Amino acid sequence: MSERSFSEWLRLRSEPDWTAVVTHPFAMAITKGTVADDAMRRYLEQDFQFVDSFTALLGAAVASADGFEARVPYGTFLGQVATTEEKTYFHRALAELGGRTEVPLEPVTAAFRRLMDEVRTSQDYLRIVAVLCVAEWCYLGWASHAAEPLPESFVHREWIELHEGAEFRAWVAFLRGELDRLGADLHPDPNEGTDEDTGDTGDTGAELRRREVLDVFRRAVALERAFFDMAAGPGEGSAS
Numbered sequence: 001m002s003e004r005s006f007s008e009w010l011r012l013r014s015e016p017d018w019t020a021v022v023t024h025p026f027a028m029a030i031t032k033g034t035v036a037d038d039a040m041r042r043y044l045e046q047d048f049q050f051v052d053s054f055t056a057l058l059g060a061a062v063a064s065a066d067g068f069e070a071r072v073p074y075g076t077f078l079g080q081v082a083t084t085e086e087k088t089y090f091h092r093a094l095a096e097l098g099g100r101t102e103v104p105l106e107p108v109t110a111a112f113r114r115l116m117d118e119v120r121t122s123q124d125y126l127r128i129v130a131v132l133c134v135a136e137w138c139y140l141g142w143a144s145h146a147a148e149p150l151p152e153s154f155v156h157r158e159w160i161e162l163h164e165g166a167e168f169r170a171w172v173a174f175l176r177g178e179l180d181r182l183g184a185d186l187h188p189d190p191n192e193g194t195d196e197d198t199g200d201t202g203d204t205g206a207e208l209r210r211r212e213v214l215d216v217f218r219r220a221v222a223l224e225r226a227f228f229d230m231a232a233g234p235g236e237g238s239a240s
């Protein structure tokens with residue numbers, strides 16, 4: 001995908017948070033299998049609460065996509081998340097770690113759920129894809145740092161495997177492709193004299209729309225960073 005693709009344009013404007021997420025000390029510790037059981041339990045307990053709203057958001061993508069071709073991949077992935085991979089993983093991992101499936105929400109978990117619920121109820125397909133794409137693309141980003149041999153503990157290893165590999169890469173490529181397809185007309189003209197940050201020249205409809213998408217994309221990236229900060233605990237990898 002070219003640097004001028006809409007998804008890449010969004011990602012570049014979400015720095016430094018993007019890089020902070022994909023290289024976060026907590027995520028890097030997962031790739032090495034060195035997260036302590038107690039910290040992994042707290043992280044997965046909160047992430048299970050995230051996955052509920054995420055699953056609902058996938059359902060909204062099925063409903064709001066602009067055609068059958070686009071609906072099918074969401075339906076396929078939704079089936080995997082809801083019935084097999086992530087669900088069985090969470091139950092086995094939480095059982096192993098002595099965790100619970102129902103816990104009080106940390107503030108960042110509640111904020112992430114609010115963002116997902118906001119875009120889900122908007123039924124605005126482009127903003128829905130933007131949030132889904134952040135969640136999956138940045139998880140692929142950190143999981144790609146894992147080196148063979150993967151950690152022995154299944155809690156670490158399977159969490160990496162769920163976010164790496166050919167199938168997950170294809171899923172992320174699909175989400176990016178949807179952003180690029182839908183954002184093609186919103187994409188800033190590289191030859192325009194534009195605002196450095198957003199590419200704005202004025203208040204055209206395309207620019208307002210672009211801003212809306214960039215806004216949810218950036219909010220989602222910032223929440224991913226804060227989620228790992230929460231998991232790491234005070235003083236570890238916090239946003240500076």
Ligand SMILES: Cc1ncc(CN)c(N)n1
Pocket residue numbers: 047050135136139224227
């Ligand atoms: C917070 C968060 N973001 C993303 C993912 C990837 N599905 C996740 N499980 N949790």
